[in-house]
Amino acid sequence: MSEALIQRIKELEGELEKLKSQLKERSEAGADMEVKSCPSPNENSGCNTTTTTSSSKKGRKAGKERPFDFSAHPRRHVALRLAYLGWAYQGFAVQENTDNTVEARLFEALLKTRLIQDRQSSNYHRCGRTDKGVSAFSQVITIDLRSTQFCEGLGVTLPENVDVFAKTKAAASELPYVKMLNRVLPQDIRILDWAPVAEGFSARFDCQSRTYRYYFPRGSLDVALMADAAKRYEGTHDFRNLCKMDVGNGVLQFERTILSASVKPVQPEHISSTDQYDLFIFEIKGLAFLYHQVRCMMAVLLLIGQKLEAPDIINQLLDVQNNPRKPQYSMAVDYPLVLYECNFEGLHWKLETEEVNHALSALQQHWTQSAVKTHVLHGMIQGLEAVGGVSSNHCWLIEGSRQRNYRPLLERPCCESLESRIDHFVKRGRLEREEGENGGEMVHRGKRSKHSHNSSSLPVVLAVSPLTKSTDKEAKD
Numbered sequence: 001m002s003e004a005l006i007q008r009i010k011e012l013e014g015e016l017e018k019l020k021s022q023l024k025e026r027s028e029a030g031a032d033m034e035v036k037s038c039p040s041p042n043e044n045s046g047c048n049t050t051t052t053t054s055s056s057k058k059g060r061k062a063g064k065e066r067p068f069d070f071s072a073h074p075r076r077h078v079a080l081r082l083a084y085l086g087w088a089y090q091g092f093a094v095q096e097n098t099d100n101t102v103e104a105r106l107f108e109a110l111l112k113t114r115l116i117q118d119r120q121s122s123n124y125h126r127c128g129r130t131d132k133g134v135s136a137f138s139q140v141i142t143i144d145l146r147s148t149q150f151c152e153g154l155g156v157t158l159p160e161n162v163d164v165f166a167k168t169k170a171a172a173s174e175l176p177y178v179k180m181l182n183r184v185l186p187q188d189i190r191i192l193d194w195a196p197v198a199e200g201f202s203a204r205f206d207c208q209s210r211t212y213r214y215y216f217p218r219g220s221l222d223v224a225l226m227a228d229a230a231k232r233y234e235g236t237h238d239f240r241n242l243c244k245m246d247v248g249n250g251v252l253q254f255e256r257t258i259l260s261a262s263v264k265p266v267q268p269e270h271i272s273s274t275d276q277y278d279l280f281i282f283e284i285k286g287l288a289f290l291y292h293q294v295r296c297m298m299a300v301l302l303l304i305g306q307k308l309e310a311p312d313i314i315n316q317l318l319d320v321q322n323n324p325r326k327p328q329y330s331m332a333v334d335y336p337l338v339l340y341e342c343n344f345e346g347l348h349w350k351l352e353t354e355e356v357n358h359a360l361s362a363l364q365q366h367w368t369q370s371a372v373k374t375h376v377l378h379g380m381i382q383g384l385e386a387v388g389g390v391s392s393n394h395c396w397l398i399e400g401s402r403q404r405n406y407r408p409l410l411e412r413p414c415c416e417s418l419e420s421r422i423d424h425f426v427k428r429g430r431l432e433r434e435e436g437e438n439g440g441e442m443v444h445r446g447k448r449s450k451h452s453h454n455s456s457s458l459p460v461v462l463a464v465s466p467l468t469k470s471t472d473k474e475a476k477d
Helices: 003-037 050-062 102-112 164-168 177-182 223-233 293-305 312-318 353-386 418-427
Strands: 075-084 135-146 189-196 209-217 235-238 255-265 279-286 337-343 431-435 442-446
Touching: 075 177, 102 135, 102 177, 102 189, 177 189, 177 353, 189 353, 209 293, 223 255, 223 279, 223 293, 223 312, 255 293, 279 293, 293 312, 293 337, 418 431
Parallel strands: 135 337
Antiparallel strands: 075 135, 075 189, 209 279, 209 337, 235 255, 255 279, 431 442
């Protein structure tokens, strides 16, 4: 670079600094003139306030936004039906030790869209609380949401001091709840539709039945034997040996009614096939479920399918008079389990076609990725089998490692009895003993948890004895 060019660059840089200095001086002088021309905010001097008004607006925008006035809007009690893939979450319900739950993401979306003011005042109930890794296609919640319906309607509560004109004005269309929430929810949580419901309607207590599906490959399982055994679950039984006894939270009664239980192929045309890669479903429909009940029931079915246990083991586990303590065994793994349907009477679900298509598109994307990965793995398995590899008969759907020498369930060590667990939690203060209404009997009652402000976390049921009927109708697997 020539010396002349370098000198010219330096001159230009000097001129630029001068211009910057002049611009700064003029800006400061203009500010001084504005202060002198408007000496006092109380004087009516005719000063042009355009500049100050503009700057004050910017200041308001930069500062905290004005709080949203929920009291000026109607509220509407609605049911929301949602689907989610639970594999990446620590369960559905909010937990004290993690915020990675479906319910946490759901309330973040409800607050962000200003459909609720807070959880405590939202009149929230859930149909079921699925466990870590469990998915749902038809989870249902009920909740009070902000509404546009000043002319009233099913489930609508008008704000206090609403004027007569607001009541009589033409009905506005309701807020697009599904669209609003799906725009801010993760892709693996989708609101499917909504329904207006009466104010006292509860997703937890008004559910008529719940249906779970557990998917599994045929492998070396005797699926016909499993199908026969599954029928033994039907009816009303005490399932304390087929669940995790949640005594610390006040669950003291373990009778539940199973309306139907079946094992069937995903593709009906595969019923006569013997391909070990055919997929099957254990489908179970009941009024309500205990903690980990479906996964324990499935674990026993898998033992029967491997011919490690006879189908009669189910009858023996349901006989709590002769077998009052649960044998120690591992549950089935979580990821194949789906809360497939929650059944309610009289609800009129409002579908939004565009949102259904968006949810379908998201699920198809997930399916494409999973199906391709499945066939990549299948191709590798076939390649190894082609060179003499022998497939394992191991069942990969039961937690923990497999025992070399199988020990029958009824010969294994047993868990604590119900009575022993009650005594344990009474000593720890998690349960209380009180005198019963007829004088001599004792009542066991759990204390409220940290999240007891949630209306779906009701005080635990009073129980006169372990076999007293409970009002706990929440699906808890």
